[in-house]
Amino acid sequence: AQSVTQLGSHVSVSEGALVLLRCNYSSSVPPYLFWYVQYPNQGLQLLLKYTTGATLVKGINGFEAEFKKSETSFHLTKPSAHMSDAAEYFCAVSDKTSGTYKYIFGTGTRLKVLA
Amino acid sequence: SAVISQKPSRDICQRGTSLTIQCQVDSQVTMMFWYRQQPGQSLTLIATANQGSEATYESGFVIDKFPISRPNLTFSTLTVSNMSPEDSSIYLCSVEVGGRPFFGQGTRLTVV
Numbered sequence: 001a002q003s004v005t006q007l008g009s010h011v012s013v014s015e016g017a018l019v020l021l022r023c024n025y026s027s028s029v030p031p032y033l034f035w036y037v038q039y040p041n042q043g044l045q046l047l048l049k050y051t052t053g054a055t056l057v058k059g060i061n062g063f064e065a066e067f068k069k070s071e072t073s074f075h076l077t078k079p080s081a082h083m084s085d086a087a088e089y090f091c092a093v094s095d096k097t098s099g100t101y102k103y104i105f106g107t108g109t110r111l112k113v114l115a
Numbered sequence: 116s117a118v119i120s121q122k123p124s125r126d127i128c129q130r131g132t133s134l135t136i137q138c139q140v141d142s143q144v145t146m147m148f149w150y151r152q153q154p155g156q157s158l159t160l161i162a163t164a165n166q167g168s169e170a171t172y173e174s175g176f177v178i179d180k181f182p183i184s185r186p187n188l189t190f191s192t193l194t195v196s197n198m199s200p201e202d203s204s205i206y207l208c209s210v211e212v213g214g215r216p217f218f219g220q221g222t223r224l225t226v227v
Binding site for chain 2: 044049
């Protein structure tokens with residue numbers, strides 16, 4: 001079965017500093033990988049996804065992630081944090097079983113941006 | 116893309132009662148998914164609902180506790196039965212379109 005591990009349930013960065021949120025996956029087949037953001041009391045919003053092709057994926061709000069097969073990682077980065085980036089971030093992997101896709105979510109990383 | 120509407124957006128319920136959550140999608144989809152997000156935790160898949168067949172439940176979830184209906188390709192309901200405080204969670208409806216999941220805004224349930 002596929003799984004996702006997010007290292008660090010809480011990450012704090014200063015405004016303007018690099019954001020790095022870690023995600024490692026386990027999969028026996030080429031995975032589809034996703035990053036979602038959840039603002040307080042709101043639903044999930046897709047930041048970016050990797051399916052095939054270019055391993056560096058650019059998403060919304062200046063975020064990007066790089067698929068590294070050798071490291072089974074899909075870390076999320078942003079060069080300069082904004083106060084508005086404070087939210088919960090979820091990494092997810094697709095799990096195709098019995099012909100249907102299921103999505104496995106990590107436990108989430110809460111990003112705090114310090115002024 | 117897909118636009119998903121969930122009702123109610125939130126509710127406070129007495130223990131022992133049941134709540135039915137509705138999910139409406141703006142396009143026809145084969146599968147609809149129901150997730151639970153417990154306070155401070157990630158999303159856990161409850162079940163997958165196909166139109167015209169019984170829902171498929173994940174380990175730890177049973178039909179008697181979480182009955183699901185899927186009467187057509189744009190609508191589904193999830194019922195949380197005989198509620199206890201441990202059922203206090205956000206319940207999310209999801210569909211897959213274009214190779215990625217879309218989510219409703221969720222139903223925030225508090226059981227007292």
